[in-house]
Amino acid sequence: MTDTRLTALRTLLDGRWAPVRDEVREQMGRFRPVEAGLSTEEYRARVLDLMGELAATKRPHAGFAPEYGGEGDIGGTVVSFQTLGYGDLSLLVKAGVQWGLFGGAVQVLGTSRHHDEYLRAIMDGELLGCFAMTETGHGSDVQNLRTTATYDPATREFVVDTPEPGARKDYIGNAARDGKMAVVFAQLVTGGDTRGADARSAGASHGVHAFLVPIRDDAGNAMPGITISDCGEKGGLNGVDNGRLVFDHVRVPREALLNRFADVAEDGTYSSSIENENRRFFTMLGTLVRGRISVAGGAGSAAQKALALAIRYGATRRQFADPTTGEEVALLDYRAHQRKLLPALATTYALHLAQEDLVAEMHRIQAPGAVVTDEKAQRDLEYRAAGLKAVATWHATATIQACREACGGAGYLAENLLPQLKADSDVFTTFEGDNTVLLQLLAKGLLSEYGRRVAALGPLGTARFASGVAVEAFAEKTGLTKRRLRAVDPRSPQAQARLIHDRAEHLLASLARRLRPASRTGTDQFDIVNDAQDHLLHASRAHVDTVVYDAIATAVDTVSDAPTRELLAQVRDLHALSVIEADRAWFLEHGRLTVAESRAVSAAVNDLCASLRPHARLLVDAFAIPESWLDCPMLRTP
Amino acid sequence: MTDTRLTALRTLLDGRWAPVRDEVREQMGRFRPVEAGLSTEEYRARVLDLMGELAATKRPHAGFAPEYGGEGDIGGTVVSFQTLGYGDLSLLVKAGVQWGLFGGAVQVLGTSRHHDEYLRAIMDGELLGCFAMTETGHGSDVQNLRTTATYDPATREFVVDTPEPGARKDYIGNAARDGKMAVVFAQLVTGGDTRGADARSAGASHGVHAFLVPIRDDAGNAMPGITISDCGEKGGLNGVDNGRLVFDHVRVPREALLNRFADVAEDGTYSSSIENENRRFFTMLGTLVRGRISVAGGAGSAAQKALALAIRYGATRRQFADPTTGEEVALLDYRAHQRKLLPALATTYALHLAQEDLVAEMHRIQAPGAVVTDEKAQRDLEYRAAGLKAVATWHATATIQACREACGGAGYLAENLLPQLKADSDVFTTFEGDNTVLLQLLAKGLLSEYGRRVAALGPLGTARFASGVAVEAFAEKTGLTKRRLRAVDPRSPQAQARLIHDRAEHLLASLARRLRPASRTGTDQFDIVNDAQDHLLHASRAHVDTVVYDAIATAVDTVSDAPTRELLAQVRDLHALSVIEADRAWFLEHGRLTVAESRAVSAAVNDLCASLRPHARLLVDAFAIPESWLDCPMLRTP
Structure with a gap:
């Protein structure tokens, strides 16, 4: 009997483009996995063959304009790319270069003379x-x-x-x-x-x-x-x-x-x-945002696959006996092991849902016949893509590393898939935009938007706003913030949302204040901005945290099946609290958490690890990664 | 004109076994670096050839007993292994298997019948x-x-x-x-x-x-x-x-x-x-501690090499113009880039010095004719080796990853050495003892030692001690600790030492208290210990931090050249403060830092990054890695 939660979670994760995901899963299941031990030239030839098989499915065509045999399904194309990420990542990237970057540039930067001449050959993979x-x-x-x-x-x-x-x-x-x-x-x-x-x-x-x-x-x-x-x-x-x-x-x-x-x-x-x-220049670049969104999605799939491998292994591999029972204990029953994998799993869920929102927004703006043409929507999409790409790819790199280590020596053997997953996805953090540079781009966008908001207050409003900020800063220094009076229950979504949003706002406001001198002429702009660079990157990350949190918090509310909603709420809690825990020094420094509350956050992360442990397998199964792409000796050996 | 600080730093880092290091550097300079793009079988054959070249230098012989043609230079053997870590890590590991693990086991677990029959052939590489x-x-x-x-x-x-x-x-x-x-x-x-x-x-x-x-x-x-x-x-x-x-x-x-x-x-x-x-069983295992110490050393060399590559690249590669001057800025002039590399460099210095202390202690205990035979010294060595191996290898993995990313696309090309460094050293975190398990081993040792110390107080002392701990716990909960009254100047070594040692002691004492119920029969030992596992790992890491900090703090005092001492003091400060910064939530939660002090720590890390930036190249040059092992296209291209 299938757990109804598995179906419900899969439906949620597959989302709007579920049929596309299923189609790609089915196609991938038919592709023969790339053999180990190929030379570079053999490997390249093999991936080229797979490109041909992929083109034959006509899946890559879907993203192109209907006039040339495509479906104009911009969102579906990114989702199908993302699903390919469960398989060989060289194929993913080569397909991305061909149909996303090269084909995409011809489509969005070219005009009919280029489209007429080249698009069909590009779609069919005849013109690489x-x-x-x-x-x-x-x-x-x-x-x-x-x-x-x-x-x-x-x-x-x-x-x-x-x-x-x-x-x-x-x-x-x-x-x-x-x-x-x-x-x-x-x-x-x-x-x-x-x-x-x-x-x-x-x-x-x-x-x-x-x-x-x-x-x-x-x-x-x-x-x-x-x-x-x-x-x-x-x-x-x-x-x-x-x-x-x-x-x-x-x-x-x-x-x-x-x-x-x-x-x-x-x-x-x-x-x-x-x-x-x-x-x-930035209009031209902006049309290419799809590449960045695709990489964020590919990174998500790689992290999901690594977690599926490590959690399955951790649930069966046993080491050291329980002193009371004498029975050897499964790795995943150790709190330290849970700590390595389960918060990462919760964040992987949240990122997946945030990615789905991002793809939907991109589709809304870019699909043929889209009604949205305002520049602001396009710009906001670019900033969001930049932030999510940075956070998702760093998350993937760290998660795959943790999964590799969680499988010990087995995790280091090529046959068990993790080393290649690690090696292949590693460059995601620096290609399609270096992550650090992308977070700076996001910060720039957030600061302009903030400047507009403040300006919209008018002279009186600005003065009031400024004095409000000053009072808050004073209150923080003296430890007397009003926020401290509100007790924080870490398991309350209201409290989680407040903490995560409030941090992002505060970091941005204080950053704007700090950078104000750089707008005056005659100042050493570079030094002022450079000295605030860690603050700036922190503000960007905190902003992305709000987007990601909101995605999972909203998703919980959409789930109608009660047991599934309860489970997903725990995933949300673990994601939110591990984000807060990782930066709890900031919350303490800024009077957002008392010492007792901060400790309660860490305790809750531990408790959630324990209570999600029995559901870990279910949670990774809901990614519905084709079994043939997870099959490896470490999961077969007794 | 050579900077006198370069010579002084190199002398300090090379330490007691400087002649061994120089000999290995000279030998390695003569080995032809392994070609790129070899198949696995070709690569294995090539490394086997290098094993022969290495055996011919007679360097591997030095660690064996003089009766069989060795020098009994246990410390020198580990140092020479460590220096090999600047080159091909497959050679390092294969040499470690042959002469360290296999040869070492025959030597320390065998008796003359085994030594007479096999040792010479093992040393000469004839019996693999x-x-x-x-x-x-x-x-x-x-x-x-x-x-x-x-x-x-x-x-x-x-x-x-x-x-x-x-x-x-x-x-x-x-x-x-x-x-x-x-x-x-x-x-x-x-x-x-x-x-x-x-x-x-x-x-x-x-x-x-x-x-x-x-x-x-x-x-x-x-x-x-x-x-x-x-x-x-x-x-x-x-x-x-x-x-x-x-x-x-x-x-x-x-x-x-x-x-x-x-x-x-x-x-x-x-x-x-x-x-x-x-x-x-543990006596037998204990004789094999050398392997673990060697891995910690090899990880250190890998981290040093990665930093040398990334810092040289960051000092020459420029990106984005300074808005005032219009000149493009070197990557290493960006605070975010400094933050990625310089704290890691400072910690690499501290770990190198701690490793040198560990090797000296091992040599004191294990070298032929050693006078130290007490079990406690041997056990302490094992615990220290376990802790340092875990911390050093995780540090290497994180540092090499940061260096790879800091070099962008260039850092992902095999020709620029970082990918192989990353891939080869990755398994260090889980072989020769899984890091998480090693930190648990260390915690076990620390807890026994702590138990002995408490027991030595006698019944009255124990009661006093216990009530002191209780008072402190109460004071912390209410935020009224006596320690808060002492202002912390983050640049004072006394303050650094106090914070780092005090945290380790407190974590251990509270851990001991928390685990006390597990010693009673009829309790669920496993659950009690498992629930405290993150606390336990934290206590171990904090203990290793004391060992590492003490090593660099002591080293600063031994340097007689004033400019060198001043520079090394900044390295110590950056190491100490980045360790404290990373865990400043704990210091805040436990009343060891006020909010203002905690923020001052972060500010000091930023300031130290800026003030060490001009010396970054000097600091990596002091590792004296043979130039032929650093030569790569990204450092040659304009």
Whole structure:
């Protein structure tokens, strides 16, 4: 008899795109898992084959526009990507490069001339491509890429060039072996020198734009003027062929510019629907938010798989006898073992639900025919994606590490899947945006929004607000905050929400105050911001905590089956209280928890670990990871 | 002109065994680094070659007894192992298996008949061997291994047998490919059934003993009755051939028993110089403490190398422009980047110095002719080794991960060394004793010692002591502790020492109080201890923090050069304050820090990061890692 809670939890977790998830699960179950011990070249070939199998399912088509045979199902595409994360992560990433980054850029940055020519071949996996943005010297600061694309009106061509070693395109997926074409991001220059070493000195630079550049001919040889090299072995994802591209005055036709937001006329006249260069750049980047959201989702699946493996192992592997009974005790019955895995499991649930909300919001804004066109909604989505990607990928890295260790020597053997999961997902923390940089991006967004809120108060309101903040700061220093008077029951969702939200607000308000001097001219802006960098990152993380908490707290209320709701409420409690516990110094320092309450939080985390332990297996089973992708010797050996 | 501080720091870090370190550095500089992209079999072959080169240096001989051509330099052997940790970690581990575990067991558990026959061949690397302790079903709880060695007086042989699948020897280094012999740990049974499936049922079991068992003939084939299999690819260390051994009633002569502590007469009479089976087992295990100390040292070297790579990269790689100057800023000038690397660097210094103390103490106790023979010193050494191994290996894992991320995409490429460092060192947290289990072992030791101290007070003293503890507990609950009256200056070593020691003592005392009910019969011991498990682990970690802090604090006082002392004092401060910062919730909860003081600790960590930043390169250069082992493209590219 199936536990009804299993069905109810699975329904909740699968959410709106449940049919997509089921379809991908079924397809993946048919893919033969990648063999162990392949050489890098064999592994790459194997993943390329899988790309073909994946294309044949037509699943990757769904995200593209209906005019070209797609379904315009933006949300479903991200969810299907996420579900692929239960399997081989090289396939996940190579599929992401092909259909998400390369295909996505052609779709959202290009116009019908590009769509007509390339979209079908891209969808079918016949035209494999690269997303050539990152350079050796510029990864996070993509606005300052050094590659140039200089328009030559004489031949109506762009000349793509790598002017210095640091401008080499680096870490580019699909480049080392399989890619035939690349979307190359370069500074668009008009009126510049198309032959010299420094195109930008003579001409006018219009900022970074994207160009379609063929990089290999049909025989697989590099196109003239392009030097392709191989990044070689990596820490993981060795089924993906990352490479480097160097351009020596490579000519492409004027039409190679992906011209949705800007164009160059035959005579070299530059035009754009977005006047401001900065805004134009961020509008272009903004359309690519899907990649970041997909990585957050992939990280979630990797963490879920690691937890499923470690919890199953911990429930069967026994070590040391109970002194009273003489029976050996299952690892998962030890509190220390529970502490390693169960709070991480609770947070994995909360992140999954927050991810589902994020995907739905993205779908609302980006799906064809979407009614939302305001910039603010788009910007908020980008900030939320940045924050969630950072927190979800760090969580995955830490969780998979904990799961590896929780399985001891068995967890270190490739046959038991955890080492590759760890190695493959490790780069998630620094690709598609370095996590630290993403949290800074989020902080910037939160600060602008905060500035607008304060400004909206008007002069009198601002003064009142400022004095209120000052009084609170004084009260905190003296330990006399009003909040202390409200006793905190750690198991009350109201108290959890208050603590988590209040911390985020306070960190943001105090950050805004601290950074105010940096807006004055003549100050050393860099030092002021740099000295507050840990405060800034803390504020961002605290904000993400509110988003994640709200997702699980809301989900609990939607569950109608009482036993399931009760179980999920405990998961919510464990997530919330382990978040609070990890930062309880802050709550103590700011008078939000008394010493007794702080200790009660730690005690409650321990109690929740004990009470969720019997349900741990059920909770990981609800992820519904195909059994064939969890099968490994450590779960078979008695 | 060399900075005099560089020389002074290097002298301090190299310590007593500086000549050994220099010799190994020089030898390693001559070894050709292992090529990238080798298959597992090629890599294993390459490491085997390096084993030969290493044996030819005669360095591994030094740790063995002078009678057999060694130098009895126990400390120097561990230090030389540690220095090997700057190079290929597969070589480190394979050398550790051969000369540390296998050779070490023959030396310390065997007697002259074993020494005469095998030691020279082991030292020369002609006889490669395994240390077959861990079983699939029992790793941490080695006292309950299931492999049996049953004496058959009729033939004067032991019959070694694997009675159940879980008793298979697993993860055994040197077993899959190269080992000819194994030290096999098995339950010694006399009077048992030498042919049946359960030898122990009929006979008398005397606990776990070690036996020398040939596992391969000269042609490399498994010996009759032994099934050898390969653990296959691992998360790292793929130059080491880990394998599995299954014994089907394998007969070895009576002399195969490593009989230093116990023997079986021809007629089957068992005798031992240590009557108590439990004590006998732990005495045998205790002689093997060197492996654990070596792993702690190897982890330290891996962390140092990762920091050297990441700090060099962070000092040259620039990203985003300073808004005032327009110049791009070096990664290491960002506070967030400093926060990732510099506290870890400070703790790496402190751990290195604590490791040096530990090695010196081991040498004092174990070197031939050592005058220290008391059991307490040996036991204390084991506890200290357990604690330091756990803390040092977790520190290495976290630090290498942070270094990898701090180098972004470059840090994920194999050519830049960090991924392999991460993958290879990852298992250090769970082999040679699982870290969580080791911290429990330490806690057990600390509790016994604490019990003895309390008992030594006598009845009146105990009562006074108990009431003092009660008063303190009351004062803490009400927030009125006397300690709060002493203001804490975070930069004062006295204050640092007081905070770090006081926390360890308090955690231990309260743990002892909490566990007292478990000593009464009829209670549920398991639940009482299990409920306190996080408290117990916290107490152990806090104790290790005292040992590590004391090591660096003492070292600062020994430095005579004033600028060096000043620099090292800042390193000490950063280590101490980041330890306190990480656990400042505890200090707040227990009235050891006021809110203002707690915030001052965080502020001081930030200030120290800024003031140590200009010296970061100097601090990693003082590790004197051979340049050829740090050379990688990311440090060459402009």
